Every structure is written in C-alpha cells, then in structure tokens.
Amino acid sequence: MKVLVVGGAGYIGSHTVRECRRSGIEPVVFDNFSTGNRESVAGVEVIEGDLLDPRNLRSAFENNTFDAVFHFAASASVPESVQKPELYYHNNVAGSLNLVHAMLEAGVERLVFSSTAATYGDPEEVPMPETHPTRPVNPYGASKLLVERMLSDICEKHPLRYIALRYFNAAGADLSGDIGEDHADEGHLIPLIFYTALGKRKIFKIFGTDYDTPDGSCIRDFVHVTDIAKAHLLALEVMDEHPNQAINLGSSTGYSVREVIEESQRVVGDLKIAVEEEARREGDPPVLVASSDRARTVLGWKPQLSELPMILETAWRWHRGHPNGYAGSGKRTAENEKSTELFGDIAARLGHVSDEDVVRALERQKEEVDIGHAHKLLGMHMLEMGLLSTSQLIEILKYYENR
Ligand SMILES: NC(=O)c1ccc[n+]([C@@H]2O[C@H](COP(=O)([O-])OP(=O)(O)OC[C@H]3O[C@@H](n4cnc5c(N)ncnc54)[C@H](O)[C@@H]3O)[C@@H](O)[C@H]2O)c1
Structure with a gap:
C-alpha cells in the first residue's frame, strides 16, 4: 500500500511516516517545509510542493498511484491564527480543498484528516465526546471545523471517504530518540518545559494559577505522538466500514500544568526548571480532556505510550539528544547501530x-x-x-x- 503523507515532514507527520514504514506501508511525503524538517524523513521519498499550488498536487498524483492520503499539512498555532486569520483560512481551508480536488481527479478515495480538539471550543462536559457542540473560539479551530464540514458534504456526493482525527495535546517522541518535536516558534507545553531545563529559555511561564482545578492550573489531555500515528493506520483499516466521521484522539486522562512540571523535574534530575506564575491567557479553558470511547470502539485503538511518564521520558530523550532540534542531527548514527x-x-x-x-x-x-x-x-x-x-x-x- 502506498500513502501520500501531506505535511509528512512535520512533527506528527514524520512519526506517522515512521509507523507506516514499520508496518510495511510505503509513504511518500508532500511538504513545503514551512514548518517541517527534511531530516525527520531521511530515507523517505519526498515531493517538495505546496498545497496552495494545484499544479504541485496534480503532478504528485500523476506521477504516483496512491491508495490513500494522510493530511497533516496546516498552519497550527492558536495565537498566530488570532493575529493572522486570513492565513489560517487560506492554508488550512483552501489548501485542503485543493487537496480534495486533486484526490477526486486522481480517483484516490481515502483520506485521514488531522483535526483538533480546538473544534469544540469551551467544554460543556468533560470528558468531551465527539457529539459535544462545536463552537471554536479561535480561527485555527474554526478553519479545521470548516474542513470537516467540507469533507462531510463532498463525501456525500463523491466516492471519497474520510476520517477526521481530532487530536488533543500531541506530545512525546519516537522511542528511537532520533525524531521528535522541533518547531521554530514553539508554543507547546512540554518542549517549552524541557527548553527551560536545557537553558535555552530562562523561565517557564504558567498562565493562570487560579482556575477551578485541584491545583489552580489548567488541565490537559496529552497523547503520545506514536499512539496518534498508529491511529492513522487503524483509520485506514476501518475506513470502508466506518467512513465519514470525526474521532477524538486523547488519553482520557487529564494532567495539570503543575503536575507536568513536577513530573518533568523528576525526569531531568538535577537540571533546573525555573517557573514563573502569570495571569490567565484569554481563551484557555480550565479543563480539556477527551472521551476516547469512539476511538476504542471504531478504530480498536488502545494507546500504549500515552501515560505521562512515558510521554516525558521519550520527549526528554529527544530534546536532550538534540538540544538544537534537527539542526544538530546526524552524529548519533554509529551509536544507534x-x-x-x-x-x-x-x-x-x-x-x-x-x-x-x-x-x-x-x-x-x-x-x-x-x-x-x-x-x-x-x-x-x-x-x-x-x-x-x-x-x-x-x-x-x-x-x-x-x-
Ligand atoms: N501538535 C498538536 O498537538 C496538534 C493537536 C491537534 C491537531 N494538530 C494538527 O495536526 C497536524 C500536524 O501538526 P504538527 O504539530 O505535526 O504540525 P507541524 O507544523 O509540525 O507540521 C505541519 C507540516 O505541514 C507542512 N505544511 C504546512 N502548510 C503546507 C502547505 N501549504 N503545503 C505543504 N505542506 C505544508 C509543514 O511544512 C509541516 O511539515 C496539523 O494539521 C495540526 O493542526 C496538531
């Protein structure tokens, strides 16, 4: 089986490429490298192209026969989406529409789309099931929800099937330690904590310590990136039987920001994680935790690595071994043997x-x-x-x- 992995050089895409290869699926990466890294997909066929240029997509589909597409490519920062909403609707919605067009033209009928918990907006019940109202509170979440709507409408009229996986907080790194999270403008909790331990940042800021939670800090649902990657392969297996729906990917266990810091401190040992408390940030709900019942029943998905200690150990293994991200790669090959x-x-x-x-x-x-x-x-x-x-x-x- 051959799969086009759009945005495959990014954090979650590259881990999914890795799982494809481990399962005997042939991945071909399509990426414009706006936030992705070539080193994360070394040894894999790569098509450099942009979703916003239909010619790039057409030639990718003309030169290959794909059985399915995994679509990770997006602009994915909530604060940036508030500053530049037009960029988010353009890249995420128009880009996805171009991809769907190219798939219809080429007769490729199966799509797994990277959606997000940000499609829900403020939680009305916790854990959140897929039937929870979708009222996104930022352009990023709104752009992803629009794509879901678009897919649902298009798939009713065409021989195209999709599964939208709504990830909660993706975290951790491949067990090998040679690929991991490396974003130039990092905004995710766990990398920022480890950057502080490594001295790349002076201080880690906790935004909001007066929430109505046991320790006052926000609670989030972290799910290991390899578990997310494996869910994509399962989605392909069940897509013909259970098409055209959204499925949450979360561990169903919430950890507070303070708990994550405490556990991270244990993981980094003597290194110091300096912490400062700040006021709440606008738009941060106190608790976000997924119901993963549908993922378990429909996909048969059982997260294997999504307990917090495993997430932190693997993330630390990556960050400690690559304090400068992919810029410092390549020196561990002999050691890996x-x-x-x-x-x-x-x-x-x-x-x-x-x-x-x-x-x-x-x-x-x-x-x-x-x-x-x-x-x-x-x-x-x-x-x-x-x-x-x-x-x-x-x-x-x-x-x-x-x-
Ligand atoms: N990281 C998370 O916690 C999280 C949570 C929920 C949903 N998601 C979604 O998962 C997907 C992957 O997230 P990630 O953290 O790996 O992000 P990432 O930025 O690491 O990866 C995105 C990849 O897409 C590529 N890309 C972006 N625009 C493109 C375009 N127009 N044409 C071609 N390639 C393009 C980038 O170069 C990059 O390689 C995104 O769609 C994101 O919205 C991520």
Whole structure:
C-alpha cells in the first residue's frame, strides 16, 4: 500500500511516516517545509510542493498511484491564527480543498484528516465526546471545523471517504530518540518545559494559577505522538466500514500544568526548571480532556505510550539528544547501530526479561527488517509482545541513556 503523507515532514507527520514504514506501508511525503524538517524523513521519498499550488498536487498524483492520503499539512498555532486569520483560512481551508480536488481527479478515495480538539471550543462536559457542540473560539479551530464540514458534504456526493482525527495535546517522541518535536516558534507545553531545563529559555511561564482545578492550573489531555500515528493506520483499516466521521484522539486522562512540571523535574534530575506564575491567557479553558470511547470502539485503538511518564521520558530523550532540534542531527548514527544489542542487555540485567525473551524479541525484530520494515527499538517489540510494562520500559530507557 502506498500513502501520500501531506505535511509528512512535520512533527506528527514524520512519526506517522515512521509507523507506516514499520508496518510495511510505503509513504511518500508532500511538504513545503514551512514548518517541517527534511531530516525527520531521511530515507523517505519526498515531493517538495505546496498545497496552495494545484499544479504541485496534480503532478504528485500523476506521477504516483496512491491508495490513500494522510493530511497533516496546516498552519497550527492558536495565537498566530488570532493575529493572522486570513492565513489560517487560506492554508488550512483552501489548501485542503485543493487537496480534495486533486484526490477526486486522481480517483484516490481515502483520506485521514488531522483535526483538533480546538473544534469544540469551551467544554460543556468533560470528558468531551465527539457529539459535544462545536463552537471554536479561535480561527485555527474554526478553519479545521470548516474542513470537516467540507469533507462531510463532498463525501456525500463523491466516492471519497474520510476520517477526521481530532487530536488533543500531541506530545512525546519516537522511542528511537532520533525524531521528535522541533518547531521554530514553539508554543507547546512540554518542549517549552524541557527548553527551560536545557537553558535555552530562562523561565517557564504558567498562565493562570487560579482556575477551578485541584491545583489552580489548567488541565490537559496529552497523547503520545506514536499512539496518534498508529491511529492513522487503524483509520485506514476501518475506513470502508466506518467512513465519514470525526474521532477524538486523547488519553482520557487529564494532567495539570503543575503536575507536568513536577513530573518533568523528576525526569531531568538535577537540571533546573525555573517557573514563573502569570495571569490567565484569554481563551484557555480550565479543563480539556477527551472521551476516547469512539476511538476504542471504531478504530480498536488502545494507546500504549500515552501515560505521562512515558510521554516525558521519550520527549526528554529527544530534546536532550538534540538540544538544537534537527539542526544538530546526524552524529548519533554509529551509536544507534549498537542500540539494539545494548538495550536487550540492559533489559535482561535489570531482570525485566530473560535472555530467551531478548532472543525472541530480536528474532521478531529481524523478521520485520527482513520483510522490508524499518528498524524499531527493541523495547517497542518487547512492549508489544507483552514482555515489558511501560514503567519497566521507562526504567530501561533511563539506564540506556545514562550508561
Ligand atoms: N501538535 C498538536 O498537538 C496538534 C493537536 C491537534 C491537531 N494538530 C494538527 O495536526 C497536524 C500536524 O501538526 P504538527 O504539530 O505535526 O504540525 P507541524 O507544523 O509540525 O507540521 C505541519 C507540516 O505541514 C507542512 N505544511 C504546512 N502548510 C503546507 C502547505 N501549504 N503545503 C505543504 N505542506 C505544508 C509543514 O511544512 C509541516 O511539515 C496539523 O494539521 C495540526 O493542526 C496538531
């Protein structure tokens, strides 16, 4: 199966590209690199192009036969959308319409669209189900909701099917530690906390400490980027049976900003995360938590890595190894070659798995590499084989990092 991954060089797109390769799906990235990074998709076929230029899209579809499209490309900063709403409607809505046109012309019938919890606006019930009213409070959320509406109307009249995945807070990084979140104008909580630990920022600001929540700070639902990536593959599998709907992707567990800082401090050890309290920001609801019932029943999705400690450990592994993001990539390749051997060794030494388990996991990894699937950290195989719990995996990763 061949999938066009539009916006595949971005944070969530590149992790989905990685999961495609691990599952034997051939990804082709289409990206204008406005916020994406070439290094995040090294070794993958890339078409440099812009959604806003229909000629770029047409030639991508003319030169390839795709079974489906994953559409991640968007402008995705809430504050920027308030400053430049026209940019958001242009890139997100007009860009998506161009893509749908090109798909209809080329006869590609399956689309997974990256939507967002920002389509809901202020929560009226928590956790939020997909049936919650959609009253976005900023142009970013409104632009994504418009695309959902557009897809719903178009798919009624044409042989096109879609699933819109409404992500809550995407976070964490691939277990390998070699791809992660790297936005020039970073606005997300967890990278900002780790930038403070690394001394790249002087202070981490908590906006609002007087909310009606147990510790006064906002509560959010963090979902691991690899779990999001895997949900895209599941969406493709079920799309013919369950087409044309929106599905939340969240862990269904809320953590407050203070809890995230506290847990991050534990993860970074002796490094200091300096924190300052600020007034509330306009438009930040106190609590945003997803109901993930539909994702579980329709997609059969079960997040494996979305517990906060795992999210933070993997994010830290990426940031610590790449304090300058992709600008500092490339030097760990030789080291990575030894990773599998070392990882198995540490897992066995800690007593979490037996030597036989390591051999079984290595065999499974080799089988996947032999059938052309990309390398996956041995720990992920062990987790999937039920040999390790997530907390044991975290412990091994820590030893591995500090060896
Ligand atoms: N990160 C989150 O927590 C989150 C939450 C909810 C929804 N989303 C949605 O998920 C998607 C991916 O988010 P992300 O955090 O990976 O963002 P990102 O900025 O890292 O990735 C977006 C990618 O799209 C590309 N792109 C943008 N406009 C383009 C255009 N006109 N033509 C071609 N390529 C273009 C960028 O270069 C980039 O590689 C976005 O649609 C975003 O709205 C993200």
